[in-house]
Amino acid sequence: MIHGKNILGFELSAKGETTFHTYSSPAGEVLPGSFVQANAEEVECAVAKAKAAYAVYKTKSGLEKASFLRTIADEIEALGAELIERACAESGLPEGRITGERGRTTGQLRLFASLLEDGHWAEATIDTALPDRVPAPRPDIRKMLLPVGPVVVFTASNFPLAFSTAGGDTASALAAGNPVIVKVHPYHAGTNELVAGAIADAAKKTGMPDGVFSSLNAIEFSVGETLVLHPEVKSVAFTGSFFGGKSLYELAQKRKEPIPVFAEMGSVNPVILLPEKLLSAPAQLAATMASSLNMGAGQFCTNPGVIVVVESEAASSFQATLAEEIKKLVPQAMLHNNIYKNYTTRTEQIFTKTQVEKLAESDTEGSSLKGRPAVARVAGWDFVQHPEIAEEIFGPFSLLIVCSGADELEKVLAAFDGQLTASVLATNADVEKYATAIKTIQEVVGRLIFNGVPTGVEVCYAMQHGGPYPSTTDGRFTSVGVDAIKRFVRPVAFQDAPDAYLPDELKDANPLKIWRRINSQLSQEPIKR
């Protein structure tokens, strides 16, 4: 049964007066549960509990935090069919996708657990004392990454599990040693409640402090705003629109103490089809692009929203086949009505631009949340003069940019803003010939893909899911992969500290047997002093 309450640490609370429901997608039927928006008192309580919990939680060992994360994963799996059904209903996403997302979510939690068990992530660095150095002795200095304090996570509409309540933001913030307060997305408050309950249960079972996790229902902006402005909140994570991310970022800069907002916002993920590669299989490449474009109704943050080619016979053939493939695509249900309406309006608008030529739309008309796949074309030089043409249209839409030659290609690539990814489809000869062009687009992306589509973001060590502004608010960090933990820590140095005071990672004996950088060299050895 869905209770609709806020989860304040180990308590349930429903003191507010504003309530809301969630709806099945695409049918739009009211789903069970009336959700009570957190009122000011409850927001304050969640933060106060998080602050108190932080004093305890930050002292938990890596193994203790790992056990907490593993138990969260177990508890989410134990929710079984109830979670899958609710998430499918609230998002309209098919069961296979939701099951996959659950696997990604629990996999992420367990990956962060293994990171904590391994212990190396904290970047322990030691410079030992040089008491005899002249003119002045060197003290003993040791540094490591430590948590920052309560983190607020805004859940994402397009990934109700993997980028939401127990998603990568929460997992990495908890792994780092920070309490988390989730601001619930109103479209999947039921899914959130189930997962948030699982986290609270895991916290109790593993002896974590009351307040290490809270979940606040919200349908109005005020809840999120109060959280971001609260002096005890130290960091914010968000996945969503450029407008939403930018608003939170600006809010956080207005505080007496500005705090980081890690907002993953949007990206057109340009796909560059280089000539020799294109010549090898224009029709097949067109089919691949069309299918990547419509994956998840075009709502992945790495949807290929722009395709760049250089004029040639093969490019014409590619364009023709792409148009045919787009016609064959079947419109899929989008996540909610706002996204569908926005998609429909924006595609209509772009076709009215004088520089833009409509190439094709799906033969099936869009209807009831189902966005109609479409593709348009613009000449390279027109794009260079009006790069705003390529602003993201969230959904199954791509813009084909056709360049007159290699020079124009470089200019086109130089005109792009920050992107999560770019893809280069190229033979080795293409890569060599167009190296300067590729390095141009590399400068504005977080991940550069060769001969692959941008959809599909591995959760691993080497992933960089974060590009220069405006694709995120801070391209120096990733929101996917183990390095996501680096968003919620800061380095602290200890000078001449007694061994007993030092965290385990920095103690003489190296009880965790981790790799440490000692006097500039990596070592697993203990320190003798």
Add this chain to the structure above:
Amino acid sequence: MIHGKNILGFELSAKGETTFHTYSSPAGEVLPGSFVQANAEEVECAVAKAKAAYAVYKTKSGLEKASFLRTIADEIEALGAELIERACAESGLPEGRITGERGRTTGQLRLFASLLEDGHWAEATIDTALPDRVPAPRPDIRKMLLPVGPVVVFTASNFPLAFSTAGGDTASALAAGNPVIVKVHPYHAGTNELVAGAIADAAKKTGMPDGVFSSLNAIEFSVGETLVLHPEVKSVAFTGSFFGGKSLYELAQKRKEPIPVFAEMGSVNPVILLPEKLLSAPAQLAATMASSLNMGAGQFCTNPGVIVVVESEAASSFQATLAEEIKKLVPQAMLHNNIYKNYTTRTEQIFTKTQVEKLAESDTEGSSLKGRPAVARVAGWDFVQHPEIAEEIFGPFSLLIVCSGADELEKVLAAFDGQLTASVLATNADVEKYATAIKTIQEVVGRLIFNGVPTGVEVCYAMQHGGPYPSTTDGRFTSVGVDAIKRFVRPVAFQDAPDAYLPDELKDANPLKIWRRINSQLSQEPIKR
């Protein structure tokens, strides 16, 4: 001969109409050289050159960049007495201090060179392909830190060499692969010109591109403002006042693409004297504090501006001796008249506060730039209610906070804002007994020092010179030590890239023989695929 011109890459330029001079300190005599402020055209030229240079400079190998940094150090040393004399004259600092600062500057450059020669700093991380994984294969993903683009460095008034033209900011930005544009501090434009010339010469000698370094004279805010707002500038470093740092930070947030501003601003660096330690040697501790306080006329960013004790007989004895020691201190020349005037006004003001008791001033009156050392006292509870009492007074001033007991000590420590450092003077028994209090202050500092004074910032691997806001704009980074390089890079991931396209750090063969994280484990082995 001082030419007074702007250094735009390999050109000298003086097209502007505003000129200024520098003055000897403390005498105030005009020094040779008329400096021409950069005009708008010259600012634009420096940025355009930096942008063009970036395309070349970012492709230089670690060894090439290391050779550039080592040559800068050599060229600075080759300036010999001319540099020392000019820096002493412009800053009023004694020769020993300036010689020491030069050693720190060249040492930093060579440390970054050795970091580049070693090559590990770029955090090469590789997850190899898993072509047979089900349900979907894993691509090959490789990530490393890469430069961000042109960096603007504002030189600091209190360190004319080590935190200025070729100081830690410039050294780390160049090491990372970014061109640097220096905005000159008008009080030591002559010192800057000599050092900037050395950098330009080193760039020519080592084959670095024209524009990898520029230096712009400025006496008005407009030069710095134009630089921070320029779309091709990607990062900013600043050391100075809270007001100055905050202004630049806010300016950078107003850009279409916000950029990071690493401003090191101010800090009172609380020193906590715990009871057992205090009992052991109250008089000696008082003498140590007094001397640290007056070091460099109190103008180090780690000056001990606040001392915290718990009421006791030993504390009273400490207070009495501290007062005596302060009386004996001889006022020293401050860096320039604004600092001196501000110091004098602020100390006069604090003594008028009802909660504050003046304990002692130097027996020697302040005069002509020489700030009069002073110490005041406030009760713990009064500080908790009015923490603004402890706002930094830049100069040889300390505030003694006397707590009524252990409970009040914790409340006092919880009332501090972000600090570069805190020092705990304590026996091991004190550390154990007051662990909670120490962890409270640890939460707001970048470096926690045991039984030492905060002055003295080692340039090493484990240094963290950067604490939470407002001591810096971003406590997740350090401005001293090798990790300062992390301010000017971002991670970029390459997916399924041809080996030939990859940077050396990520190539299969591991030609640099660096440690890499491969499939989660550290390794120096090549990759077989």
